[in-house]
Amino acid sequence: MPRKSKFSQEYVDNVHDLRNAGVSLGDICKRKKLTRSQLNYILYTRSKTEMVISVDQFNNKSQKAQGSAPPSQNVPPSLWQRVKSVLGLGLTK
Numbered sequence: 001m002p003r004k005s006k007f008s009q010e011y012v013d014n015v016h017d018l019r020n021a022g023v024s025l026g027d028i029c030k031r032k033k034l035t036r037s038q039l040n041y042i043l044y045t046r047s048k049t050e051m052v053i054s055v056d057q058f059n060n061k062s063q064k065a066q067g068s069a070p071p072s073q074n075v076p077p078s079l080w081q082r083v084k085s086v087l088g089l090g091l092t093k
Helices: 009-020 025-032 036-044 055-065 079-087
Strands: none
Touching: 009 025, 009 036, 025 036
16 A cells, blocks of 8 residues: 655645746745755656546537638748749649
8 A cells, every 4th residue: 555645736736836936946945844855856756736627618619619710812822832933833824
């Protein structure tokens, strides 16, 4: 049976949030009363909880992404079309 962790996941997430906010390692050690070794363990061994998107949220996002406006008629020619026209390969009869 594995040993219970000394640091809760909420505590680990809080430390990661401080680091992502740009707080220096020394300041995090002082605020959380950690040694440098403990801080390194939390930052580089324990990972932050990943946010899980529910199925409903995913479906709502995908519905917004469906469909798009048709391309405008004023689209500049692509690079390949310009190269063909310069070389005389794209001439139509």
